[in-house]
Amino acid sequence: MAEVQTVRQAPAEFIEAAGKTYLDDLTKAIGGFKEQDLSQIMGSQFVAGPGALTTQAEGLASGLGSYEPFLQQAQSLTGPTAYQAYMSPYQQDIIDTTLAEYDVQAQKGLPGLAAQAIGAGAFGGGREGVQRAEYQATSDRNRAALQAQLLGQGFGQAQQQVGLDFNRNLNLAQQSPALLGQQIASLTTLGGQQQARQQQQLSAQQQLAQRQAFQPLEAAERLGGGVTQLIAGYPGGEKTMTSPSPSALQTGLSTGATLAGIYRLIQG
Secondary structure: OOEEEEEEEOOOHHHHHHHHHHHHHHHHHHHHHHHOOOHHHHOHHHOOOOOHHHHHHHHHHHHHHOOHHHHHHHHHOOOOOHHHHHOOOOHHHHHHHHHHHHHHHHHOOHHHHHHHHHHOOOOOOHHHHHHHHHHHHHHHHHHHHHHHHHHHHHHHHHHHHHHHHHHHHHHHHHHHHHHHHHHHHHHHHHHHHHHHHHHHHHHHHHHHHHHHHHHHHHHHHHHHHHHHHHHHHOOOEEEEEEEOOOOHHHHHHHHHHHHHHHHHHHHO
């Protein structure tokens, strides 16, 4: 009876050694990558945070409400008595001095009236009395007008100072947050540039850490590609063999015996 054998044709020994080396390296690379702490290559340490300039800008943002005191001061200058705080403390002294001098000058006009009455022969009479009364009334009106003029000048100057102070506070209320906003914008821009440079450095460090982490696996893959090419150049295989091989006589006898057996079965 013939024996069927399957013979395996292995690649060259150096190819088998290279394949074993590849499998060992690949197993180690995969095992090491699984055990590696991913935070070393994917952690938040590679994300740039806000720098000192950005932090300074955020701190200044709380001062954007600095306009409120100026608005409150401006509002206090809109009342009907706001001018009183701006009246000159020397105004009353000026008025008193001016009116006192006016009274002196007014009194100097009385002797002239008496002289006129004497010249007219009406000294001490009713005519002189009427002239004196008219002179005094005119003097009093002029005195009151002068006093009103002085008070009006003081009031006008106080009102002018109120208006100037109101506008000054209003301008400060507008300029204060505007100037602060410009400063914050400048610091924010510079802080963003600073953060971008830092992010570039961290990204480069992360790329280096990732390349170092994947290097064993990539090396094993390159080795595997080379081994694959070697195996393709020196393929193995299997071959089936029958041992021993039947001769022509053996084949004919076997065929005859088979036919004879079939004939006996037909004939009973």
